[in-house]
Amino acid sequence: MKSLSEIRQQYIKQLSEQYSLQEIDIIFYALAENYLHINKSILKLSLNELKDENDLKYILFLNALFQLKEGIPYQYVLGSTIFFGCEILVNKNVLIPRPETEELVEWILKDINNKNQKLQIIDLCSGSGCISIALAKNLPKSQIDGIDVSEKALELSQKNSVLNKVSVNYIQTNLLDSEKINTNKKYDIIVSNPPYIKKSEKRDMDERVYKFEPNEALFVTDENPLIFYKEIIKFSMMNLNEKGKIYIEINQNLSEETQELFLKYFTFVELKKDLSGNYRMIKAEAAIK
Ligand SMILES: C[S@@+](CC[C@H](N)C(=O)[O-])C[C@H]1O[C@@H](n2cnc3c(N)ncnc32)[C@H](O)[C@@H]1O
Structure with a gap:
């Protein structure tokens, strides 16, 4: 019979080469909260008292x-993550939603x-559905579409919309063929977090990201490298309302080029930093006719 404190020590011992102590604790408490259905703050206070009476949960922790x-990211191990207060199921077919995207x-x-x-x-490149679902939760009267090229990602986003009790219309289509996308609508908001990492930037990345997350969600x-933004602009020229706005997540290393690209087509283009201080988002409005 193991105490939770002993299991935590085992995690620290086994994972300290791969993760910092702070990261191990984030992972350990996320798993413990999920397996034991006890709130993290209570878990932290009662680590020594909590015992796994018949070691059934211990098997889960060991697995x-x-x-x-x-090296598998803990969100895949758990099968879900929290994005903007919504539970989002994740698996190897979708990118793990990031805090920058919450911003x-x-x-x-x-x-x-x-x-x-x-x-x-419309959410272009919807993946797990995190953006469209968070918007649907907070804008209950709005009509939200999501498109992605990956059938498996769409399957999961559909499940996520049911899990979060919202209605999003997910469509399988290729954004790189944007002229053929016909939703017969004019949008007030076009949002997108498309693939934007250059293949050459792979060498600077954490190996766990490109080894386990879908490469077609990451790389250009x-x-x-701006191929997806060019298509988003093309799509917007046909499908954005006159007073509509575009919100996109961008590659911090290509922020100037991306801003310049949007300035060719829109009157107002705002570049915004994320909480880590990196230029990470753009808002564009008032298309130049
Ligand atoms: C960076 S992920 C973003 C996923 C999700 N919106 C998020 O923020 O976590 C990019 C998504 O673009 C999709 N994608 C890649 N190429 C695409 C294409 N040609 N057309 C439509 N979607 C594409 C991938 O399947 C992936 O789900």
């Missing part, structure tokens, strides 16, 4: 430890005074 040692959602919501108006919104070619 997770085995996967973590392989993009926050920016959109801050700009909307009346959350009960009926807006038409070095020759045409």
Whole structure:
């Protein structure tokens, strides 16, 4: 019979080569909260008292430890993560939602005074559905579409919308063929977190990201790194309302080029930093005719 404190020590011992102590604690408490259905703050206070009476949960912890040692991100091990207060199921077919993307959602919501108006919104490259679902939760009257090229990602985003009790219309389509996308709508908001990492930037990345997360969600070619933004602009020219706005997540190393690209087509283009101080988002409005 192990105490939770002993299991935590085992995690620290086994994972300290791969993770800092702070990271191990984030992972350990996320797993413990999920397996034991006890709030993190209570867990932290009662580590020594909590015992796994019949070691059933211990098997779960051991199984997770085995996967973590392989380098599998803990969100995949758990099968879910929290994004903007919504539980989002994740698996190897979707990118793990990032805190920077929560900031993009926050920016959109801050700009909307009346959350009960009926807006038409589309999330291009919707992945797990995190952006579209967080928006749907907070804008209950709006109609939200999501598109992605990956059938498996769409399957999961559909499940996520059911889990979060919202309705999002997910469509499988290729954004790089944007002229053929016909939703027969004019959108008030177009939001996107497309693939934007140059292949050559792989060498600076944490190996766990490109080894386990879907590469088609991450990378673009070095020759045409803004390819998705060019298509987003093309799509917007046809499908954005006159007073509509675009919100996009961007590559911090390409912020100037991305801003310049949008300035060719829009009157107002705002570049915004994320909480880590990196230029991470752009808002564009008033298309130049
Ligand atoms: C960076 S991920 C973003 C996922 C999600 N929106 C998020 O913020 O976590 C990019 C997404 O673009 C999708 N994607 C890649 N190429 C695409 C294409 N040609 N057309 C549409 N979606 C594409 C991937 O399947 C992936 O889900």
